[in-house]
Amino acid sequence: MQIKDRLIVALDVTEREKALELVEMLHDCCGMFKIGLEPFCIFGPTFVEEIQDRGGKVFLDLKFHDIPRTVAQAGRAAARLGVEMFNVHIAGGSEMMKAVVEAVREETAGKKQAKILGVTVLTSLGADELTRDLGIDRSPLEQVIFWAQEAKECGLSGVVASPREISAIREHCGRDFLIVTPGIRPAGFESGDQKRISTPGDAVRSGVDYIVVGRPILQAQDPRQAALDIVREMEEAIR
Numbered sequence: 001m002q003i004k005d006r007l008i009v010a011l012d013v014t015e016r017e018k019a020l021e022l023v024e025m026l027h028d029c030c031g032m033f034k035i036g037l038e039p040f041c042i043f044g045p046t047f048v049e050e051i052q053d054r055g056g057k058v059f060l061d062l063k064f065h066d067i068p069r070t071v072a073q074a075g076r077a078a079a080r081l082g083v084e085m086f087n088v089h090i091a092g093g094s095e096m097m098k099a100v101v102e103a104v105r106e107e108t109a110g111k112k113q114a115k116i117l118g119v120t121v122l123t124s125l126g127a128d129e130l131t132r133d134l135g136i137d138r139s140p141l142e143q144v145i146f147w148a149q150e151a152k153e154c155g156l157s158g159v160v161a162s163p164r165e166i167s168a169i170r171e172h173c174g175r176d177f178l179i180v181t182p183g184i185r186p187a188g189f190e191s192g193d194q195k196r197i198s199t200p201g202d203a204v205r206s207g208v209d210y211i212v213v214g215r216p217i218l219q220a221q222d223p224r225q226a227a228l229d230i231v232r233e234m235e236e237a238i239r
């Protein structure tokens, strides 16, 4: 895998033409495109195929969170779309996670299987919000480790967490457990609604598998150059 393959671009845009233009512009300088709630609700599931037709791989970031049967059935549908990865909230519980793992295994028997990631503590939440809004007294780091271990026990391939927790997840869950981190901000770019952030270089130095970047690329005057700059920073971090 080349270092550029570890960059996932979040296609958080509202116009289909603009999204497809970005796919054409960026597919050779990143590894995957993330389709989240905004583009999926606007463009629908056929948008996944449109990206795949242009040579792009897809991370479907719909963060399923429901009862076990519902999430298992949604997971089957996601797997049928041929996405590389999709995710579920670990807060949905172990029965839910085991149900979706089993459903995807059945659905894709003998074929390449979509990786299932568990969403830990959203990168937009800091320690105060975790306690005040969610009633969780652990620190974000402790909660992420607790959930990451649970996700691993249930058979998930990895987790979505903030770059601040990368090394602790590695330590507790091992080298083969995937770590995908949004909350990435090149130096000088505003954090916006993200609370637990770091630079692309720091994330790579901490041992991340994939970084997810949206606004720092989408809002750049030259999105391709912004993506290339991020890849260069990642390269320099592993030298």
Ligand SMILES: O=c1ccn([C@@H]2O[C@H](COP(=O)(O)O)[C@@H](O)[C@H]2O)c(=O)[nH]1
Pocket (backbone or CB within 6 Å): 010, 012, 036, 119, 121, 122, 123, 124, 160, 161, 182, 183, 184, 194, 212, 213, 214, 215, 216
């Ligand atoms: O904890 C999470 C989980 C998912 N996201 C998603 O990642 C991108 C980040 O976009 P930026 O513009 O680079 O902040 C966005 O699509 C989120 O829905 C996350 O940020 N944090």
